[in-house]
Structures are given as structure tokens and as C-alpha cells.
Amino acid sequence: MFLAVSSATASPETGQGRSQVPHPYIGMWVTGDGHIRQELLPNGRYDEARGQRQSAYQGRYEVSGNRIFYWDDTGFTADGEFIDDVLHHGGMIFYREK
Template identity: 65%
Template sequence: MLQPPLLAALALLAAGPAIAQEKTMTETARAERSAPHPYVGMWVTENGHIRHELLPNGRYDEQRGNRRSAYQGRYSVTGSHIDYVDDTGFSADGEFVSLDVLHHGGMVFRRER
């Protein structure tokens, strides 16, 4: 009859490949979540008054006229939809209509190249 520690060791050896596969899947999922989406970068209104930078770390920084960092906060992108929450708690959203055009707050932003 096998002793409990030996049974536990055999069970761990048998589960080894499954544990390794689960770890790899978790690391892959984490990498996919941390990979920047295609909308990271600077977005600007046609008149240049508002400059909206989407940072790869999920934060944004918005300049209005000469006022740098007028609004800052976090954002999340799901498909072509973006949700913003600024550091004061105000929330807003927008829609990317292409890789170079963002509709947000009744305004049209274009990607700065």
C-alpha cells in the first residue's frame, strides 16, 4: 500500500503537463491583455484645440488649447468602443469608426501621424 506522501507525489507528477499547460494559457492571456490595441497614440480634433493621447498603459492625457493635462484618467477599449473615466470620476465614451477616426463627445478626432 502506498503512503499518502507518495500518493500525493504521484498525483502531482501525473498532473504536471496539465499544470504546465494551464500556466502557459494564463501567461498567454496576460500577454494578450497587456498588448496595446491599435488605437494607442495621439488623437486630435480638426481645429487642433483638443489633443487626446491614449497611452499603452490604459491611461489617457488630454490637452485643451494651451492647457496641458487638462483631463487625465483611464480608458478601456472593447472592439471599436472606448470608455473613459477621468481621475475625478467623470465618465464618457466614444466609437472608433476606423483606425484613424474617433467620434467622442460630439467631436471628430483624427489620429496624428
Template identity: 65%
Template sequence: MNNSMEENLEYIGLWVTKDGYIRHELLSNYRYDEARGNKNHAYQGSYKIRGNYIDYKDDTGFTADGEFRDGVLYHAGMILYKQVK
């Protein structure tokens, strides 16, 4: 079962690796936009959140997943932290 948008609010926003190279922006319309280094919009697609788990499907059909633990996103061997404005 997918979380409601209200339950997903804590996850919506920009998630960044410590070195800033990988940046995942989780948008409120269940889309994401990933930047890598100087390449903005490197990957785009949709996502679903179930509890603390996220499933990604990029627009080419590639799928991946991740897990939120203690305010950190663990995804494909990467560790991403939510960017606070």
C-alpha cells in the same frame, strides 16, 4: 470584454481634432491625457476599449464614451483623427 493590449495597439497614440484644439493621448497603460488649447493635462484618467468602443473615466470620476469608426474617433460631439508621426 476588454480587448487585449495587442488588439488595442491601433488605438494607442495621439488623437487630435481637426483644429488641433483637443488632443487625447491614449497610453499603453490604459491611461489617457487630454490637452485643450494651451492647457496640457487638462483631464487625465483611465480608459477601456471594448471592440470599437471606448469608455473614459477621468480622475475626478466623470465618465464619457466614444466610438472608433474607419480610423476616426467620435467622442462627445467631437471628431478626432490619429496623429501620424
């Protein structure tokens, strides 16, 4: 079962109609070298920057337990796992930005 990051029955693409209940994984996640920055937004969307390229990838995501599933706007899909407040995704490790 997939859970949207906010309690709602709205479209993840628009976020319309969502009641904003903060999810513990919402926020900015960054690789150790700072090259890749992935922001998980409260409306079920993400925005990923790579180096100087802002918004290199954008799409929607859903969280199920400690798993995250991504659907990029171009059709690419991916997943990841949160372990001890660290995101493991695509062979990379992301840390919560403080």
C-alpha cells in the same frame, strides 16, 4: 466585455504587471482644428490637452471592440466610438496624429 488596451491583469491606474502588446488605437488623437489632443497611453491611461492647457483631463480608459470608455480621475465618465480610424467622442471628431 471590456478589454484593456494591453493584454494583462494589472490595475489600469498603475499599469503594473502589463505585458506591452500594442493596441491599434494607442497614440495621439487630435481634433481637426488641433485644439483638443487626446493621447491614449499603452498602460490604459489617457491624457487630454485643450488649447494651451496641458493635461486638462486625465484618467483611465478601456476598449471593447470599436467602443472606448473613459473614467476621468475626477469621476467623470464618457464613451466614444472608432469608425474608419476616426474617433467620435463627446460630439467631437478626433483624427489620428500622423
